[in-house]
Amino acid sequence: MLDWITGKGFRNSLTPRVCAMVALLIGTAAAQQDAGTFFKQNCTSCHTIGGGRLTGPDLKDVGSRRDRAWLVQFLQSPKAMIDSGDLYATKLQQEARGVVMPNIAGMNPQQAQALVDMISTESKLPRSQFAGMQISDRPLTDQDIAKGRLVFLGEQQLSGGGPACISCHTVKGLTLLGGGRLGPDLTRVYERLQGRKGLAAWLSSPASPTMAPVFKDHAIQPEEVLSLVALFEDSAKRGGQDDTTSLLNFFLLGVGGMVLGLISLDALWKTRFRGVRRSMVHKNDRGEG
C-alpha cells in the first residue's frame, strides 16, 4: 500500500523487510546506523535538541534530568514505562497532552545507548543541528493559505515528489467530497500538534509508521511546509468539527450515481425481452386489444 503511494511498486517492497532481517541477524549492525540519521528520521517530528518543546519535550541536557539507564529503558518501550506506573513517564505523557511516544522500529539497547550519547554531545554544542526548523512567526497571509490549498489538493506537486495530502487526508470545507480517509482528518491538526512549531516539525519529517516510509525519500520542502501550516492554521481558526458532511455527501453521491446508472441502463436496453403473456392479456383487459 505504502509502496503504491510512493510509486515504488511491489517489486521494491521487499527491500525494507530484507534490511530488517539483516539487521536482526547481525545484531549490532543497527547500532552502527548513524545515531544522527536515526534521530533525524525518527525523532525530529516530536523533539528538538535546544529548539523548545514540540509534541514531546526538548531533549537538550536530558541526561541531567534522568539517568542513562532510565533513558535507555524508556527509549526502547515508552508505553511499558508508563504502564509500569513510572511517575516521571506519566508526567511526560501529561505534558504531551496524553500523546504516548510510539515504539520506534529498529530501536534496541545499542541504538538507545548511541542515541543518548549523541544527544549529550549535541547538547553541548551552542546550536545543535537538531534545534528544529525555524519557522517564521510572521502573520500568514491569504496567499500562503491559497498556496497551501494548492499543495494540499495536489494541484501543485510537492517538489520532493511526495504524494499530495488529499490522497489520504481531508480538511473540512476544502472540497465537496472531502479527501482521503486513510489518514486522520486534518481540520484541527493545528491544535493537536500544538501550533506552528509542532506542525512544521511533523511536516518536515513525518514519523508515523504510515507516513514515514512514504516521505523518507521525498521530504516536504520548507516553503511548502509553511504554506501547509498556513492552511491548517486557517482551518483550525475557522473552527468547525471534523468533517462528517463530506462523508454523507460521498454516500449520497454513490446512491445517486447508482440510481442514475440503473435508469440509463434501463433506457439503453429498452428493447430487452420482458415477457409476453402478461402484457398481452392485460392490454386486452384494458380494452386495447
Next chain:
Amino acid sequence: MNVRSQVSMVFHLDKCIGCHTCSIACKNIWTDRKGTEYMWWNNVETKPGTGFPTRWEDQERYKGGWEKKNGDLQLRSQNKSSALFNIFHNPNQPTLDDYYEPWTYDYQNLFNAPEGADQPTAKPISMVTGEYINVEAGPNWDDDLGGSPVYAQNDPNLESLTPEQREQLFATERLVFFYFPRICNHCLNPSCVAACPSGALYKRGEDGIVLLDQKRCRGWRACVAACPYKKTYFNWSTGKSEKCILCFPRLETGQAPACFHSCVGRIRYLGVLLYDAARIEEVAKLPDDQLIEGQRSLILDPFDPEVIAAARASGVHDSVIESAQKSPVYQFVKVWKLALPPHLEYRTFPMLFYVPPMSPVMASQDGGVIDHVSGDLFHDIEQSRVPVAYLAKLLGAGQENKVRYALRKQKAVRWYRRALTVGDVTMEVASRMLAEADCSAEEAEAIYQLTSLCTFEDRFVIPPMHREEAIQMMEDPLEHKASAGFGFVSAPHRGM
C-alpha cells in the same frame, strides 16, 4: 453429394382431434421430474392461437432461428461477440410466465379438512414454490378458444391476412380452429446446435436426432433463445437445458416414440429420409419463395441408384436405405407434396412436416336446400374458413400455392373416394378434379390407404438403428471386449 439418413416425421393435421394424449404420454415418460414440470416436449396448440410459450412465433421478440444478413446466415439471437458479452445473462429468454407456472392441487385437504358448512376444495399449489397460487395461465390455456379476442386474435400468423379476412375469421358464424401438435423438429440446420457455446447439442450422425448432452451442458441457455420453435427448455433444478429426444431409446428397440405410439387420431407418421448434407448451406441461403422447393431438393430419391451408391459410400447401412424406400414420410413430403414444414422461413429446416388441415365446408343455402356442391369444384378451398394465406404463413413459408396444391389434392382424393363408395358424385367429376389437382387414380388410392386405413406398420417404418455401427465411429468395441459390460457403478473388491 454427402448422403445422410434422418428419422423424419409427418403430422396429418386433418386427423388431429386435440385430445392431448400425446402430450401426456411424453410427460409421463420424460418430464415428470423436478425442474421439468413446466416443460411440454410435446404440446398441442389451438390455431389460431398464441401457443406455448405465448406467441412463440413472434421472432421480433423471441429472436429465434436464422436470418439472412449480407447474403450470409446468422443467428437472430446472438453473434460471436454478443454471445460472449451476454454469457452470464442470456437475454431473450421466455419467462416462466410465458410458459406457465406449473401447479398441482392440494388433494390432501379433501380428506383432512375439518368438518364445516361447505365442501372442502383442493386449492392449486405451485410445483415450483410449493405455495398456493392463483392460476393465471397454462400450457394450453387457449385450448379450443378459436375466436378468443385475447388469444386467437394475438396469433402472430394473422399478420398475413387482410383486414377483411381477419374480420371474417372472427365472425361468430364462421368461427374456426384446428389443432397443431408440436415436438422438436430435429431440424437439418438446427439453430439450437449452432448457438450452444459449450458444444453440448449435436445432431446424431446416423439418424439425425438432435440431442443435448447433459454432461456438457453448462446452462448458458443460448439454445433456449435460439430455437425458433422454443423446443429446448431450461431445467431449473439441474441447471441444464433439456429437449425432446424423439424417444431414441424406444426407436433403438424398434418402437415408435411415445407420442407417436399413443396418438389417438393416428395422425403421426415416421420414417427415414435420405438427404444431401453437402447442399444444406447453399439451400439455406435461398430467398424465402424458393425455400420449400430447396428443402425438397435436399431430400433424395432412395430408389435412385446414384443416391444408393453415395449413401453406401458415406456409411448408410443397406437396411436403412431399404427402410427409406418404404418411408411414409418420403411419400407425403416428396412424392405427393402433401406435407409442408412449419415456418421454413426460420431456415432451420424442420424435419417434421404437416399435412395442412381442410376447413369445415361452407354450405350455401338456396331456399330450403342446403347445397355443398358448386360449379367451381375447389371453391371452398378459396373460401375456406381458415384462409389459405394463414396456412401459408404457418406451413408454407408464405407460399400460398404450395398450401393450395396440398389442399386441392386432398379434396380431390375425398371426391374420388366419394364417387367410388357413396356415389353422390360422378366419377367423371372426380376424375376432372384429380386431373386438376395433379393426381392420378393410383396416387389417390395410395393417399387414401395411408391416410385412412393405415396400420401401425404403415405409419411407423422404423429403421434398424445400428447402434453397434454408430458407436464404432467413436469407440472401438474390441477395446471393451475383456471388460465388464457397461462398467461398474462401484467395482467389487476382494475381502469384506
